[in-house]
Amino acid sequence: MSGEALDALRHELDSVDAGLVDLIARRLEIVAAVGAAKADTDKPIRDVTRERAVLDGVEAAAVARGVPADLVRRIFREIIGYAVDKQVASLQGGAGQPSRVGFQGVPFAYSHLAAQKHLAGRGWEAAYQGYPSFADVVDALVSDECDLAVLPVENTTAGSINQVYDLLQDSPVSVVGEETWRVDHALACLTDVPVSSLTRVLSHPQGLEQCSSFLRSLPAVTPVTVFDTAEAMRTIASAGEPTWAAIGSPEAADAHGLVVLRRGITDQAENFTRFLVLAMKPAIVAPRVPSKTSLVLVTSHEEGALLRCLQVLAASEHSMTKLESRPRPGRPFEYLFFLDFEGNVAEPRTQRVLEELRRTALSVKLLGSYPAKVVRADTLVSGADALEAVVGD
Numbered sequence: 001m002s003g004e005a006l007d008a009l010r011h012e013l014d015s016v017d018a019g020l021v022d023l024i025a026r027r028l029e030i031v032a033a034v035g036a037a038k039a040d041t042d043k044p045i046r047d048v049t050r051e052r053a054v055l056d057g058v059e060a061a062a063v064a065r066g067v068p069a070d071l072v073r074r075i076f077r078e079i080i081g082y083a084v085d086k087q088v089a090s091l092q093g094g095a096g097q098p099s100r101v102g103f104q105g106v107p108f109a110y111s112h113l114a115a116q117k118h119l120a121g122r123g124w125e126a127a128y129q130g131y132p133s134f135a136d137v138v139d140a141l142v143s144d145e146c147d148l149a150v151l152p153v154e155n156t157t158a159g160s161i162n163q164v165y166d167l168l169q170d171s172p173v174s175v176v177g178e179e180t181w182r183v184d185h186a187l188a189c190l191t192d193v194p195v196s197s198l199t200r201v202l203s204h205p206q207g208l209e210q211c212s213s214f215l216r217s218l219p220a221v222t223p224v225t226v227f228d229t230a231e232a233m234r235t236i237a238s239a240g241e242p243t244w245a246a247i248g249s250p251e252a253a254d255a256h257g258l259v260v261l262r263r264g265i266t267d268q269a270e271n272f273t274r275f276l277v278l279a280m281k282p283a284i285v286a287p288r289v290p291s292k293t294s295l296v297l298v299t300s301h302e303e304g305a306l307l308r309c310l311q312v313l314a315a316s317e318h319s320m321t322k323l324e325s326r327p328r329p330g331r332p333f334e335y336l337f338f339l340d341f342e343g344n345v346a347e348p349r350t351q352r353v354l355e356e357l358r359r360t361a362l363s364v365k366l367l368g369s370y371p372a373k374v375v376r377a378d379t380l381v382s383g384a385d386a387l388e389a390v391v392g393d
Helices: 003-038 048-065 069-092 110-120 134-142 162-170 205-210 212-216 229-239 250-255 305-315 348-360
Strands: 100-104 127-131 148-155 174-182 186-189 200-203 222-225 244-248 259-263 272-279 291-298 320-327 335-342 363-371
Touching: 003 069, 048 069, 100 110, 100 134, 110 127, 110 148, 110 174, 110 229, 110 272, 127 134, 134 148, 134 162, 134 272, 148 162, 162 320, 162 335, 186 229, 186 250, 200 205, 200 229, 205 212, 205 222, 205 244, 229 244, 229 250, 244 250, 250 259, 291 348, 305 320, 305 335, 305 348, 348 363
Parallel strands: 100 127, 100 148, 174 363, 200 222, 200 244
Antiparallel strands: 148 272, 174 272, 186 244, 186 259, 291 335, 291 363, 320 335
16 A cells, blocks of 8 residues: 555544544533433433433444444443533532542552543543552541542452441541443553563552453463552553563553553453542532432341341332441441442432431441442343443433
8 A cells, every 4th residue: 555545544534533523522512402401300310211222222323334332332331421420510510629639549540540530521620649558548538638539449340349448437538429430451561572472460469360361371471469550550661671561551551651462351341440439528419410328337236137227228219239248346246338329318218218227227327429320220221331321311
């Protein structure tokens, strides 16, 4: 192919890319108009039926054009999620806009990326500060070094992150939001070398575990653990060893000038991390915003104590989305429970169920009500879809 022909094709690609950006901008304008039309109604922001119809429609169109349906679906999930975040932000107003956000790790760690995603969806800008540990992040929030803290709380592959739950139990912080991040681990190196030539692969222990099948295909490689996936990328960039590689986000690889050798190397394609957004003051969530409430429940150490609390929740027709047990400090073999359910503490029916739980349990610590990003998988949305952003058009 001649140089002129290649330049012509690249020019055509540039035109198509510019057209895609224009179409996304136009779609967001229409969504904003839809939101304005709903403003004087009591219609909720989320419409599950509409969400499924949009995603099914674009997937069918992709199949008809020979385009990978999963790729198109993921792109539209991100677009839809951003639209929802903007509508939520418009209902919440500008109160509480942060200027400093803390996270665990170094720049371009997954926590940093999730924090950026959360703020971008609300049209906010802030300075980001990484800290060595989860406890350091919470301490920074409590001591007013930052306005928000973003911490991972569970992963669909690795499960719950117990250190964060323990910090929520002991700290005077409020949950004011949640975010999800699709973990798409990449293998990156200094130069474009054959994967078979690698001798070491660095990553966080969970990163190595989540890519264990891929690593087993490289018997000459020695896995090396570091405290953060982004730190692994930074180490590879500074070490100057062409046979060393790192597992982490493609964004971190790009930021450190590394070459991505492989993408999508996780054992499970549907690998999501859920993050909690913390502040020192609780959020006030508009009634039309799909919301969750999180609390810590302490029950008496007797038969049926937890069941009675769950029956209170079920009778109130609140849907529980998470139940996590943790040891009760100073009381061996006794437990407290972290509980999430769909509901808004500003609503009378949620206030009533909290009052009933306080009468039934030994104690209830309200962690906060906040706009929901992760919702239950109902008959219209699959389990994987339920971890994605809710629709707003």
